[in-house]
Amino acid sequence: MSALPQLKDFDKFSVVHGFIPDFGATSLAASASVKRIKAGETLYVEGDDAPFCYQMISGVAKEYNTLEDGRRQVADFYGVGELFGISELTEQLHTAEAITDCAVRCFPREKFLRAVETNPVLSHRFVGALMTRLHRSRERMVMLGRMNAVQRTASFLLRLAEEQEKATDIQFLMSRQDIADHLGLTIETVCRTLTELKKKGLILMPVARLFSILDEEGLEGIAHGAAGLR
Amino acid sequence: MSALPQLKDFDKFSVVHGFIPDFGATSLAASASVKRIKAGETLYVEGDDAPFCYQMISGVAKEYNTLEDGRRQVADFYGVGELFGISELTEQLHTAEAITDCAVRCFPREKFLRAVETNPVLSHRFVGALMTRLHRSRERMVMLGRMNAVQRTASFLLRLAEEQEKATDIQFLMSRQDIADHLGLTIETVCRTLTELKKKGLILMPVARLFSILDEEGLEGIAHGAAGLR
DNA sequence: CGTTGTTTTGAGTTTTCTCAACATGTGTGG
DNA sequence: CCACACATGTTGAGAAAACTCAAAACAACG
Structure with a gap:
């Protein structure tokens, strides 16, 4: 039925095996440069000219859009190996x-596309x-359009676990506000929902930026729309 | 019913408007076949094997995902010329x-990708x-994650107007349910919102499947988050 | 340790949803 | 061409979910 196959596996595989994005190992390498930015700094801003496209070497970044009134939608988080900042427009x-x-x-950009x-x-x-990127954003449309707060949060936790390849001591690298802006919720709703999951014994969250999954099936059940907890 | 170009028009249409990615005019043409399906039939189902990818010759289709409980998220509508059904998975x-x-x-599929x-x-x-597809789905994430019912509906109407290149007698080719499943709302909310826009004098909707835009700036203001109407 | 920023909790409001009824349309067979 | 059936669309009332505003708890940092 649902269960979009997770592309995470594919990504990871590809990165590890150099099968994807080893864009650096080609003729392109010569024209590529490395840039370092500090936490909180922007690499580019909506509407900027786009002379480059990027691949993450280390660290994590978020990509978002801002509405007139300041509300934001975080489209994606990018980790090591991922390619971002490319569009058909300049x-x-x-x-x-x-x-x-x-x-x-x-x-x-131009050299890259050529x-x-x-x-x-x-x-x-x-x-x-x-195509991977497209698939991912489709999954997120389902999440944003048709899941409630608990489902969104549960599936987000499972995604983090999968990305970090562990079930305990999983890190929230981003703030609650970032999570909220990604899940299409408010920060308060995210907090309340996490507390609820904690109270139900599905996760452990000793400090705000760290959690462990205690009941993976339970979480998956919720993410996939199990009744009872909603 | 449908005012979209029918098959007989296609040759002329695609020749005149070079805008259709002419995937058919290459070596691929030989291995491509044409399939006809009736309204309501499915071309493929989530989880199916994917031996083909597709380009719309005439008509309109929707692409969606279904959750366990039957709720659906319509990712996109495809009209003449559009390519769809391709992913990195088989x-x-x-x-x-x-x-x-x-x-x-x-x-x-394989031949195409090769x-x-x-x-x-x-x-x-x-x-x-x-990249265009990706851009589009990003826009929709913003809509689903951060816009209210009126904003979603207004921006949807503007999109239809743009696609059909007119401001009057714009058709809803899809049902209210399809619209709701696309906008992440219920069918009732879509109806109420349309009625509201009608009452405010922003649109005209003489029959359910047809509308005209009376106040484009007004609609855009709403879509972009103008206060007052929300 | 105070200061500042982030996270959590609470109370009340708003939006959207659900369930139910009603209206409008479309198509079919008599 | 009408009558009926069935699908689609609209409206209303009450319930539920998520939001807003406000305050308190917690962390990080100089």
């Missing part, structure tokens, strides 16, 4: 901001990355 | 269902299509 459509200190590889078009291996990798 | 991630009778060009990788022109078009 203008950035989002704002990217470092969550932790980051090092990013910067590829000149290389992709003419190099079958690169093309394969890039198209794969784009 | 399995369909969504369900595609015809809204009107449709004719679709079917490309064998052609894209090795042909710079095709690669350029395909990458462009993917």
Whole structure:
């Protein structure tokens, strides 16, 4: 029924096996530069000219859009190996901001796109990355459009666990506000929901930025719409 | 019923408007076949094997995901010329269902991807299509995550107007349920919101499946979060 | 230790949803 | 062409979910 196959596995596999985004190991490497930014700094802002596209070398960043009234929607978080900041326009459509200190590889946009078009291996990798990204944003549309607060939160926790490949001592690298802006909720609702999951014994959260999953099936049940807890 | 170009119009249409990515005019043309499906039939179902990817020749289809409890999220609507049903997996991630009778060009998936990788022109078009798609789904994340019912509806109406390139006698090709499933609302909320826009004199809606925009700035103001009407 | 920023909890309000009834349309067979 | 059945769309009333505003608890940091 539901259960969009998780692409996380694929991403991880690809990064580890150099099968995706080893965009640095080609002719592109020469024209790429490395930039370091501190936590909280922006790499680019919505509407900026977009002379580069980026690959995360270390650290985590968030990519978001801002509405007139200041509300934000965090489209995605990018970790090591991930490619971001590319669009068909020469203008950035989002704002990217470092969550932790980051090092990013910067590829000149035009050169990058040209290389992709003419190099079958690169093309394969890039198209794969784009499709993965698309798949991910589709999953998030389902979450935002059709899940309630508990479901959104539960599935987010499971995603973090999967990304960090563990079930205990999983880190929240982002703030509650970032989580809220990603899940389409308010910060208060995120807090309340986490507390609820804690009270029901599904997770452990000794401090705000760290949690462990106590009942994975339970969490999955909730994420996938089990009644009872909603 | 449907005012979309029918199959007979397609040749003329695609020739005149070069805007359709002409995936058919290459070596791929030979291996592509055309399939016709009736309104309401599915082209593929989530989880199916995905031997093909598709380009709409005539008609309109919707692509959606279903949750355990039957709730649906319509990710996108596809009209003439659009490419859909491609992912990096050999399995369909969504369900595609015809809204009107449709004719679709079917490309064998593997052959298609191979052609894209090795042909710079095709690669350029395909990458462009993917990036556009990605951009679109990002916009929808903002809508689903951070807009209220009136804003979602107003921006949807503006989108339809833009797609159909007119401000009067714009058709709803899809049902209220489809709209609701796309906007992440219930059918009742969509109705109420449309009625509200009508009462405020922003749109005209003589019959359920047809509307005209009376006050475009007003609608845009609402879509972009103007206070007053919310 | 105070200061500042982040997270959590509480109380009351607003929005959207649910359930139910009613209206409008469309299509079919008599 | 009418009558009936069935699908689709609209409206209303009350319930539920999430939001807002406000305050308190907790952490991090100089």
